[in-house]
Amino acid sequence: MLTFLTKTAATTLACATIVLATGTSMAAAEGYPEKPITWIIPDGAGGGLDSIVRTIYPYVEKNLPNDATFVLKNQPGATQTIAVSAVFNAEPDGYTIGQASVAPLTIMPHLGRTTYSGYEDFELIANVFDAAHYIVLPADSPFANLEELLAHAKENPGQVRIGVDGVYNVQHLPLLNLELSADVDLNEITYKSSADTKKAVLGGEIEAGIMPSHTIIGEYEAGTLVPIVDVMEIKPDYFAEIPSLNDLGYTSSQLFVGVIAPKGTPDDIQAILSGAIDAALQDPELVAALEKRKIMINYNDSETYLARMQELDVVNKGILTDLGVLK
């Protein structure tokens, strides 16, 4: 009897708890947001990614219920891992989200430089935009395309110098992967930024360099720089005729930037945020503003964003394993 009572009580309690739990979660989503949401930007004030988020956020606010407002917080540094760590350490209550590229989620954890173990430690809300990076030659280059450059490099190992903007980053990994699969040895020269790489290519210090597509449009039109291959999968329309590594039979990488949240952020709040970002990215005003700045809008819902992240993580982990630097 006692046992029965206890059992019933326990069951009732359990049921009540479940109802209560669902109830609170629903209530959270219902009134959400009740206070400003912090949006962590992994870039300094005035930087490229900072100004993109600052362009987008009013449109996301507009599409959120309850007069939502964002508080933008700049936490630059350490290849975005400072900002991503801040998201990792935040309460999963829907009041902290962060902007993140793929490097702090699929590269830095494998180098042992993060407190979190990878993208699995986050809720991936939505992807916002993609970027393309090209291998670029100077106008007077003896090479006309990638095949010629690789053929020359094969005969002269270590003699073809190519500039990248960092070590084991979004530019360096696809290049290393290309070298592995084409079995060539290029001399990679590291610069502080793509702007420095551009200066080195224009000044004749190096034979080639990798640069983001939108930074070389002027030079491309003037004929001073020649992009020969996109190292990322997605191409901008203004360079649509230039092949990607995939087109040439090698492996393209991916560079996409989206919004993440701490693991355990309630599903319904995630859905609200994802929906608001989707609606914002369809606002003709925002689309025009981003197009003017050559940003390739590419909204992915949570599921697609996660699938792309998983795929890229496997590739990057593989490259780092082949190089023997995996931690």
Added chain:
Amino acid sequence: MEILFNDLTNLFTLTNLLCILLGTVVGMVFGALPGLGTVIAVALLLPVTFTLPPLAGILMLLATYQAGEYGGSISAILLGVPGTPQAAATVLDGYPMAQNDSPGKALSYSLVSSSIGGIFGGLVLIFVSVPLAKFALNFGSPEYFLLGVIGLMAVGLLSGTDKIKSSIAVVLGLIAGTVGIDSLTGVSRATFNQPELMDGVNLVAFLVGMFAISELFMMISKGLNNKYVADRSTLKTGLTWKEVKGIAKSTTIGSLIGAGTGILPGIGGGASCWFAYAVVSKTSKNPEAFGKGSPEGIAAPESSNNASAGGALVPFLALGIPGSAAIAIIMGAFIMHGIQPGPNVFTAERDLVYGIFYGFILTTIAMYLIGRLLTPMFSRVLVVPNSFLISIVLVLCLIGIYASKGAFFDLWLALGIGILFYILKRLNYPVSSVIIAYVLAPIIEENFRRSLTLSNGNYEVFFSSVYAIALVLMIVAALAASVYADFKKRRHQPS
């Protein structure tokens, strides 16, 4: 010269002039606040420009940049704390002059030389930007390395007689400059697993700790109830013609060096002020006055940092390569309006580019006028008793450090650096040598190693161009001259 007869009616609109005024005031005030500085002022105004016509917005940011370069000297002179890294050299003579002679005069020297430097930078931009930008491309990694070495040799010229202390100071600066992820191999160096140290020691925290916090300890130890200025007549600003003529040579040298380093992306105003200071102190007729309040010691770095602002626009407009951190943010305003700086901008955006050229001169004029207006007010700061002043400066510094990166870690870092430098100052170490070495360490190290990667380890790369050879000869000549001077001195003073 067709550009001289370009239609300037686009430039003198009410919107443009108001934007220049607003930018100037914001830049000057932020530049004067230790730790905040030019980059934060420009970043703050960037979103404002999105709603403005392109020319008005860009001129506002350029006015902020220019005025910030002068503003940095205000706190450097009055408090001994540079508001911007580019004003660090101004402390050496500006601060003693303000304390011993007249703060008003010191600020006037800074304003006049900054304005002349700004005009010079503007003229360089108007007349020779395209050829200069192409010329700057000749300076590759080996040349940057050699320039860095020349800068480090300038430390020897600056620091006092104690060679051991000077060497220790340089080594400290070089060590601080190597902290962080090694950009060539990706290896962490002296980061103690702190993600905040991965990009190196935060420059703002370093400067604030070194100049502000250590100086605050000095002020406290000298007595809290002092105030700097007892006699209000020393607040008077304005220079006589004779005084202006006295800084003519140093301003010219400073402007040339500033514009020259400004056009080289990555060297920037932070190093150029030291180059200018070293050259002027070595070629001055009164070298013994340097470090004690020499007007030339103010004019050289101040003209150079404003000239470097104009210089930094050269590679930016002509090649799309931003020459300094502030210009990189100003680039955002261009991109936001769909304008791509680079080879086509002179034809595709003709009116805009010439508007910027002449507007840049206007920003300098605005800086001079507003500077004249505000300088007496700024110098009045010094009649505030120290106990108030210290508290206000400390709070501003802490805000500045936090604003630069949003990391609490940097506040502790600045405190630690402040304590270290307080001890070094009490022991009479030349602390300015530390900051020069810190600024130059990455330029020297990265470019040295990059050069050798480029040449697959062959040292001939450092003699591979006429520019490199010229720089090597300069280094050899400077070394020979100092050895010879030492030798002569020893012969005249037999032990």
